[in-house]
Amino acid sequence: MHHKKVLLISRTTRLHDRMRELSHELDISVLLATPDTFGQAITSTADFGLVTLDLAGVSDDLASRVSAYSAENGCIPILLVTDEDRLGQLRMPVQGRNDFILAGAGAAEFEVRMTQLLWPGEENTPSDIVVIDNMTINLATYQITIDDKPVDLTLMEYSLLSFLATHPSRAYSRETLLHRVWGFEYCGGTRTVDVHIRRVRSKVGPQVASHIVTVRGVGYLFKL
Incomplete structure (x- = not known):
């Protein structure tokens, strides 16, 4: 989808x-x-x-x-x-x-x-499963596993990681991530993106964390 x-x-x-x-x-x-x-x-x-x-x-x-x-x-x-x-x-x-x-x-x-x-006809497709290195994202059940073990992410941490992983090789500004991940009228500052990125990196381990690249002066990019 x-x-x-x-x-x-x-x-x-x-x-x-x-x-x-x-x-x-x-x-x-x-x-x-x-x-x-x-x-x-x-x-x-x-x-x-x-x-x-x-x-x-x-x-x-x-x-x-x-x-x-x-x-x-x-x-x-x-x-x-x-x-x-x-x-x-x-x-x-x-x-x-x-x-x-x-x-x-x-x-x-x-x-x-x-x-x-x-998305008529696309509700449950193989694209619901995203595999990157040792990480599997199930977009249908909102679950992430590393080496087949579940990762305990909050909803916003999951949403941020899954958004970046399904939109790779493109840099997104913090403002864009707030709009796309947090919702259309989120009133918090852009620092919350940095905080959530740091938490996600610490929870998924170094192999997956290495894919989440900080683009200086812009925001973040998921590198494949």
Whole structure:
């Protein structure tokens, strides 16, 4: 599965925490928009892999605009988020691969539905297993082993290492890593990246740690 961009359109912030969680679990970055900033959002970035539209308080006109935008750009999948008491009024877009989910659904259901729309047919493939020297990363189960022994990493340590390992031979700035790994609205400083890199290096051992290269004045690179 490769990185995708997701556009979230919502009048409220009720889905923001959920999207932050999903940006950790899935290889996605999320752009936030409101009904008023939808037009600006689609002109700033054109290559969205999914549009998530929270229907709470949204006009039929906006829903039609989102559907038209999807159709005009290769039928971008749309995930509609609705409340249970509004199900009888739900109208799915006619074109493309689309789905809906209840706003109160659990994190696991959100992850499954978004994954099926973003990477159809790629949910469980051999690419879920990444082997580098004596390290194995299972992207499906979020597990890392060294010499077949599990490594005790925190979620953010795992996310940082797996991101770098699956995007090798390219230097990423600390700011980019904060955005791609920590999520779209992380407010901490860039020093947290250095702290996590140091912890990851100490836990995976010298053989794997040698692949994580500090690029002076830029950030970090995973060298194969």
